[in-house]
Each structure stands twice: as structure tokens, then as C-alpha cells.
Amino acid sequence: MTGAWATWSPAEKRAAVARLRGQGLTQSAAAERLGVTRLTVTKFDVMGQSAEGCKLRIALTNALKTKLDRLADARGILPDTLASRIVTTALRDDLVDAVLDDNPTHQE
Known part of the structure; x- marks a missing residue:
């Protein structure tokens, strides 16, 4: 092809x-x-x-960036792509509260 x-x-x-x-x-x-x-x-x-x-920039510690790199490599994708998938999935599937477990005081 x-x-x-x-x-x-x-x-x-x-x-x-x-x-x-x-x-x-x-x-x-x-x-x-x-x-x-x-x-x-x-x-x-x-x-x-x-x-x-849109594109977002996030700051990660070196340890978290290393972990993201390893997880992305295991999937055969770029770290930016994995980060985008994680955020997209958390937002799309209403998982933010489950991931953060921070009891937000106000709802949007």
C-alpha cells in the first residue's frame, strides 16, 4: 500500500x-x-x-517523565501520544474524580 x-x-x-x-x-x-x-x-x-x-504543556518530574517514557515505549507510541490518551480517556470517560480522589468543593 x-x-x-x-x-x-x-x-x-x-x-x-x-x-x-x-x-x-x-x-x-x-x-x-x-x-x-x-x-x-x-x-x-x-x-x-x-x-x-488544542495542545497542552504539562510539567513532570524527571521520575514521572521516565515512567511515561517507559510506558509509551512498551506501547510503541510517543510519550506525548500516551499523555494525550491518558488525559483524553480520563475526561471522556468521566474518570477524573476517580483518578484524583480529591473531593472537589465545586462542580463545573
């Missing part, structure tokens, strides 16, 4: 990556299916996420 990939627009590439990732394929599996490298899939996976919303 590498030949087809080369003819696709960036939007088509993002859509193809999003479709495969939405089916639960890892970046490596999506790359294999598309006939490209995992790094290429990562590029379009990250681009698709940032194109749909």
Missing part, C-alpha cells in the same frame, strides 16, 4: 491512520497494514490529534 500512501493527501493519510487506530490497531500494526514505518504513522496519529483540538 506504500504506492497508494504516496498519492494520498495529508488529510487522507490522517483519516487512514485514525480509522485503523480507531479499530484498535497499534501504531506498528497500522504501519504494517499501510506499508509505511511506525514513525510515519506516529506523525499522522499525532497530527490528527492536534488538528482536532
Whole structure:
């Protein structure tokens, strides 16, 4: 599929990556299916996420950054992608209170 990939627009590439990732394929599996490298899939996976919303910066201690790197590496993704997935999942699935367990005093 590498030949087809080369003819696709960036939007088509993002859509193809999003479709495969939405089916639960890892970046490596999506790359294999598309006939490209995992790094290429990562590029379009990250681009698709940032194109749909905003980018946030977070500060982590070196120990937490090391842990995030290890967890991301085990999944074959970039640390930024994993951090984005964690935050997105916590917000989408209403898990913030369960994760923080901080008894907020006011509701938004």
C-alpha cells in the first residue's frame, strides 16, 4: 500500500491512520497494514490529534517523565501520544474524580 500512501493527501493519510487506530490497531500494526514505518504513522496519529483540538504543556518530574517514557515505549507510541490518551480517556470517560480522589468543593 506504500504506492497508494504516496498519492494520498495529508488529510487522507490522517483519516487512514485514525480509522485503523480507531479499530484498535497499534501504531506498528497500522504501519504494517499501510506499508509505511511506525514513525510515519506516529506523525499522522499525532497530527490528527492536534488538528482536532488544542495542545497542552504539562510539567513532570524527571521520575514521572521516565515512567511515561517507559510506558509509551512498551506501547510503541510517543510519550506525548500516551499523555494525550491518558488525559483524553480520563475526561471522556468521566474518570477524573476517580483518578484524583480529591473531593472537589465545586462542580463545573
